[in-house]
Amino acid sequence: MNYWLMKSEPDAYAWETLLKDGHGIWDGVRNYQARNNLRAMKEGDLAFFYHSNIGKEIVGILRIVKESYRDPTTDQTAWVVVEVEPFKSLKRPISLAEIKSDPELTTIGLIKSTRLSVMPIAKHEFDRIIFLSEN
DNA sequence: GCCAACGTTGGC
DNA sequence: GCCAACGTTGGC
DSSP: OOEEEEEEOTTTSOHHHHHHHSOEEEOOOOOHHHHHHHHHOOTTOEEEEEETTTTOEEEEEEEEEEEEEEOTTOSOTTOEEEEEEEEEEEEEEEEHHHHHHOGGGTTOHHHHSTTOSEEEEOHHHHHHHHHHHTO
C-alpha cells in the first residue's frame, strides 16, 4: 500500500465535488513526473486531496479504485488517468502553513516539489498529518 | 499582481 | 547537447 498527495484547484475540481459525485476520473495530468506517479498507483492506495491556490490545505483522503489507463481527454498516448473515490474528510483541514511549521514534515514533497501535482507521501508523513488532523 | 521554480521548446 | 526564451504552477 502506497500513499500519495494529489492537488487540485478547488475552482477547477473541489473535494466537495468529489464527495457529491462519489467517484471521479483524475484526468488532465500533463507532466511526466506526475504521470509516472499515476502509473505507479495501485488499487486501494490512499491519497491526500490538497486544495492549491485557494485554501492551500489538505482537506480529505481519496482511494484509488482503478489503476491507470490512457487519458481519454487527449489524442496523445503519453497521458493517463486513474479513478478515485472519496475515502474520508479530514476532521480538520491541515494547511500548508501548518505543514511547513511541523518539524516532522520538513521533507514532504508538498514543500520540496511545489509544482508537482501528483506526488508520493511517506507513511510517517501520512500518519503524522492524520494525527495532526485529529488533535 | 508579482515572482521563484521548473518544465518545455527550438535554434544553433 | 546546450542554453535562451518562454509558459505554467502556485505561494505570497
